[in-house]
Each structure stands twice: as C-alpha cells, then as structure tokens.
Amino acid sequence: MSDVDKKPIDFMGIRKAAAIMSILLVIGSVIALGVRGLNLGLDFTGGASVELDYQQAPDLNSIRNTLTDAGYVNFVVQNFGDESSVLVRLSDAFDDELAGRVTKDLRATGDELELVSSAFVGSQVGDELKEDSGLGLLLALAVVLIYVGMRFQFKFGIASVLPLAHDVIIILGVFAVFQWTFDLSVLAALLAVIGYSLNDTIVVADRIRENFRKMRVGDSEHVINESIHQTISRTLNTSGTTLVVLIALYFLGGEAINNFAIALIIGVVVGTYSSIYVAASLLIAFGVSREDLIIPPKEGVEGAEKDEQPPEWLNRM
Incomplete structure (x- = not known):
C-alpha cells in the first residue's frame, strides 16, 4: 500500500x-x-521548619487548631516520612527559641512528642x-x-x-x-x-x-x-x-x-x-x-549529490 x-x-x-x-x-x-x-513555600519566603516525632500518629487538624489557638500564623503542618513524624513550617518566623515554644505548646495538649530538628531560612x-x-x-x-x-x-x-x-x-x-x-x-x-x-x-x-x-x-x-x-x-x-x-x-x-x-x-x-x-x-x-x-549535497566531492539522493525504488513508490 x-x-x-x-x-x-x-x-x-x-x-x-x-x-x-x-x-x-x-x-x-x-x-x-x-x-x-x-x-510560595518556606524555601522561597523564608521562615522556620520544626520536625517533631510523636509516639502515636497524631491528628494533623488537631495540631493546626492548637497552633492557631496559641497565636501562630502562616504555618503549614504535614506528615514527614511516616504518620508519626510531623513537619511544621512557619513563614516569616525567625526566632532561635521558636522550635522550643512550638514543642511546648503541642505537648500542652497531652501528646507525647520529641523535637527532632529545626531549621531557619532567611528572607534573603x-x-x-x-x-x-x-x-x-x-x-x-x-x-x-x-x-x-x-x-x-x-x-x-x-x-x-x-x-x-x-x-x-x-x-x-x-x-x-x-x-x-x-x-x-x-x-x-x-x-x-x-x-x-x-x-x-x-x-x-x-x-x-x-x-x-x-x-x-x-x-x-x-x-x-x-x-x-x-x-x-x-x-x-x-x-x-x-x-x-x-x-x-x-x-x-x-x-x-x-x-x-x-x-x-x-x-x-x-x-x-x-x-x-x-x-x-x-x-x-x-x-x-x-x-x-533534505540533506544538502556536499560541495567539492565528486558523486556526492548522487549519493545523497533517495534510492530509485523510493521514487517509484
């Protein structure tokens, strides 16, 4: 065909x-x-991230409500790795004692948790x-x-x-x-x-x-x-x-x-x-x-133009 x-x-x-x-x-x-x-996330806006390890898988909505009641704003709470690990990101927060305060406020609800790490990203x-x-x-x-x-x-x-x-x-x-x-x-x-x-x-x-x-x-x-x-x-x-x-x-x-x-x-x-x-x-x-x-013929090479042309059987298709 x-x-x-x-x-x-x-x-x-x-x-x-x-x-x-x-x-x-x-x-x-x-x-x-x-x-x-x-x-934009913390990587671009600057702020703090706090990684927490709970004894039991927590309710993320409960953590959000606790942080809101404690006066924190512009934060994100999500699981990190597994269900018992929680990452809290707080935008525009630059305080060396912030991680400790977040941990203390969340422990006040009765949950058992440990502060794993914290990091700060400057706005610059x-x-x-x-x-x-x-x-x-x-x-x-x-x-x-x-x-x-x-x-x-x-x-x-x-x-x-x-x-x-x-x-x-x-x-x-x-x-x-x-x-x-x-x-x-x-x-x-x-x-x-x-x-x-x-x-x-x-x-x-x-x-x-x-x-x-x-x-x-x-x-x-x-x-x-x-x-x-x-x-x-x-x-x-x-x-x-x-x-x-x-x-x-x-x-x-x-x-x-x-x-x-x-x-x-x-x-x-x-x-x-x-x-x-x-x-x-x-x-x-x-x-x-x-x-x-179409591939141009090579100049100065004898027979190049002929070699670059499609074979005769293609022309008959």
Whole structure:
C-alpha cells in the first residue's frame, strides 16, 4: 500500500480547536498568576521548619487548631516520612527559641512528642532562590532551543520550546488557582516535566524528519499525521505507565511529596498533549517542508549529490 492510500488518524484535523484550547489555558494561567500569585513555600519566603516525632500518629487538624489557638500564623503542618513524624513550617518566623515554644505548646495538649530538628531560612536566601529558579527555567528552555535547532532545524527548535513554555505556564497556573504550596520540590518537578515533554517532542520530530525524507507524496499535514500515528502508541504507553507510578506516589508517598507528585501528573498529561498537538501544529504554522529537511549535497566531492539522493525504488513508490 502506498503512502497515499494510507489513512492515519487525522490528528491535525482538530489542530485549530486544540490551538484555541491551549491559548485559553495559557491566558487563564497567566491571569491566575497575576491575580492570585503562587503560594510560595518556606524555601522561597523564608521562615522556620520544626520536625517533631510523636509516639502515636497524631491528628494533623488537631495540631493546626492548637497552633492557631496559641497565636501562630502562616504555618503549614504535614506528615514527614511516616504518620508519626510531623513537619511544621512557619513563614516569616525567625526566632532561635521558636522550635522550643512550638514543642511546648503541642505537648500542652497531652501528646507525647520529641523535637527532632529545626531549621531557619532567611528572607534573603529565599529571594535568591526565586531568582535562581527563574533563571534556571529560562536557561533550560534556551538550551533546548539551541540543541533542537542544531539537531533538526530552527523551526523545530521554536516548535519544541514553545510547547515546553506552554506546559510550565499551565502547571504554574493550576498551582496559582488552587493555591497549592510551591516549593523546591515543585520546581524540581517543573524541570522534570521539561525533560519529559522534550523527550516526547524529540521522538515525534525525529519521525517527522524521517518521513519527510522518505515519503515522496503528500503534503506537510499528511506527513505529520502519519508521523504522529506511528509514534502515538509509544507515547501513550510511556505516559500511561508514568502516570500509574505518579498516582501511586501521590496517594502512598505522604503529604510531604504530594505537590511534587501532582505537578508531575499535570505535567505528564499536558506534556503528552502538547507534544502531539502544540508542537506539530506549530510546525504546520511555520510552513515546514521537505526542502527544510533534505540533506544538502556536499560541495567539492565528486558523486556526492548522487549519493545523497533517495534510492530509485523510493521514487517509484
């Protein structure tokens, strides 16, 4: 069966609807970030963390009520490691005796607990982390642009970086809407999402380049549809198995890594979508064609042009 007779799934047939949805999601995320902002964790705002070890698994809501009644504000209480270990984070709290006071106030309820450790993060350190994290994300996107531009073609580089920015903005927007705590673990998840989404995009881009050189008929939309059709099972299998692990991590890993897991879950879903629709749609919008991907003949080498041409049997397909 020739390439013309093949009928791959028409992924690009709904690319305009997908583009509208992506634009709305990005605009909504930007608005959420501007209006509500991120709920920055202790790593970025500065403050204190107190780790406590209870004899028996405590009720976290009871601990929160006790701290509120004692006059503490802007704090987070979560399990750390196991159900009997509790981590209390207090923003904008810089007091060497704070850990002792927290321990004393919680013991007053009758619970048996021990102070394991305490740490303080200054506001200056938090500001530096915010700057460094932003620069780190921008640097990662810049490196991706350079690599893909050199590995494939500049249009592919742009079509790879924009979906990554699309994924990161949507994740940040979801965190802004629900006011989930954004800390260094979530930042690490964002960088992991960039790598994961890029891997999917590279697989699709490599198949697109291969098919542009191999298929002698069909327009760009047909070639891209065929390329996505050939890689979709691999993409869905990879995303599905990754999601199973992340969902298990979210429900069984404890509250301390919930935000990390949920950021990755959102990133895998959005990244899979963007590698299929956003990246491929951008290639069509940029007018990618066979001429962009044909290997140029080597100058000054006798017979090079002939060697670089497709074999005769491909021309007859």
